[in-house]
Amino acid sequence: MRVAFPYMGDIRLVLEPILRELGAEVVVPPEPNRETVALGAQLAPETICLPFKVTLGNILRALELGADTLAYVSGSWSCRFGYYGRLQADICRELGYRFRLLELRRDRMKEIIREILQLSDNSLLRATGRAWRAFRLGWFKATTLEKAYELSRQVLPQAENKQECRRLLRTVIAEIETAEKVRELKQIRDRLTTRFARVRRNGRGSVLRVKLIGESYCTIEPFVNFDLINRLGEMEVWVDPFLTGPRWLGFHGFRLRKGEVRRAQRLAKSYWQYCVGGEDANSVGHLIMAARAGYDGVIHVHPFACMPSTVVQPALAAASRDYNIPLLSISLDEHTAEAGFLTRVEAFVSLLERRRRSSFKTGGEVYVPDQGE
Amino acid sequence: MAVVGIARSLHSYHHFTLWRAFFEELGWQVVLSSRTDRQTVEQGVKLAPAELCLPVKVFLGQVARLLEQVDYVFVPRLVCRRLKGDFYFGCPKAIALPDLVRAIFPEQKGRILELVIDQQIQRDEVGFVRCAKALGVDRQCAQGAFQQAKKAEAEAGKLRVHGPSPADCFPPERLNSKPGAGRGKIGVIGHPYLIYDEHISLNLLRMIAELEIEPVIPGIGEEELIQEAGRALNWYYELELIAGARKLVREAQVDGLLLVSSFACGTAPVVNELIRREVAVRTGLPMLTLLFDEHSGETGLRTRLESFADLIRSRK
Incomplete structure (x- = not known):
């Protein structure tokens, strides 16, 4: 097969x-x-x-x-x-x-x-053994990857040389891909923090934090979202996607971390009561969570004419109004041009910067003091 | 006595008789919104996100108008129906409709009357009872009204002469389609809220009739739908379209198929593709797909229809 x-x-x-x-x-x-x-x-x-x-x-x-x-x-x-x-x-x-x-x-x-x-030639014993090994390996691959991404998202905005950080991430992913044994993966995972800590920083204390929500494919696949997470990182924005590849598999393939999904859906309840697909309720829930956690803004990406993501937009807008958090919603299709897309993202980022500066002046709610500027 | 408004769009074309009978049985006055016109569309377009399909925009425009006239606006949430043990869903927009309306009219939340039809979790009756509860009607009253409404719906079905067409559920709806002079028949497949809405579909049916071609709209009853269940599709109202296409090809001897859908309709690409594969390619019938949106122009439509009619005549 x-x-x-x-x-x-x-x-x-x-x-x-x-x-x-x-x-x-x-x-x-x-x-x-x-x-x-x-x-x-x-x-x-x-x-x-x-x-x-x-x-x-x-x-x-x-x-x-x-x-x-x-x-x-x-x-x-x-x-x-x-x-x-x-x-x-x-x-x-x-x-x-x-x-x-x-x-x-x-x-x-x-x-x-x-x-x-x-x-496994219909041998239950062999199949069980294989399944155990398979899922154990998969689990370690997923968690190691997840940790690498997380560190890279965090370090990239503050790295002095962005390429250094991106190169490191590429190296780590290549290592994870070639690792065949759980032992190797554990070694990689344990060394990740120190390796990323060695990336030289530019010394700026705080960066903008943005939550990425939206339809799963557009959130996860860098080819269709023009590598948005890293691009934002290079603009010195710390992006936190609500969904990544390994997490998607965990949620939808193996029903892991139901608590988080349920929490998002509970929060979304007053705006969105039935989950239709396209991560609609999760998006609303995570927008609210982001607002509560003091993020600077939220970016929502979805395919053009995606049914659930289109119909959820007024609800997202309502939540963003009520919770006072800026929202940028972008639809993507095969004709979306990179330049147009990035221009919108850049404009949104400068809006967030100005917003943070002004709220700092007026003594509004600022969660991370802006020491750098 | 308070007034309940029902929008003349979307699934009202299927269930208006039932809904009206239910509310009238409870002693409420029912108002059906006026026919779609340019203002409805303009208002809907202003309110809705740009990427939504036209019928939902029209629905929002009608809700906006109803909110000025009536006490409560009825907004159904058609989640899921059961046919032969399998579940069939509404499209995401139909499922999310009340949430959409509440997000767009945040101040009017209290005036939105929500009905949930979800046969995964509850019988229809429960949905209606809950809906009536929001109006302060007790359970027994609501149950009785639901039974009466069901009867009324069944009776209306019996009265239909020309086969069950969803448009018959509406108080006198002129179709303006004089039968053609036998110079060909075109099967028209599309959601009733598109083909029967003269403003959205730019009088499509009349235009076909003017070309001296008879438009044939398949009427699909509940039993026929059950027959078709278990096939490739899991959308309830779209199953009807596929069943209709099959029935037309089987019985009505049509010379061509017209697939009518709206731009940004999510189900259309899948349904049209299935119909194209299953029906048109296999039988070699000519097929024309029409997409409507708020920018559709009558001239463009007429030109396409005329050439389609020529094609059909040249094949005869």
């Missing part, structure tokens, strides 16, 4: 070792690029959301590389995401590719378990 799954940020760094340990051969397509997106956009229905087009282009590359099984999270709910697998499979078959579609849905858990068993 040569299995491929849709590409989304760094999820492959966790998912690939898990599947490999389970006994499957994994085909990882190259990162999304202009070509694959153009290919996806050409074949996809015109007004479907951006993640569909990006993943379609990538899945086609994976099929070219010889994948014979496509694994999709899918299901019956209101958001279009549930239809990705079925529609993309239809489109690929029309192009002449032959493969098997493996739909990972909650009502088909039995089939999925049978599939995993088959990979």
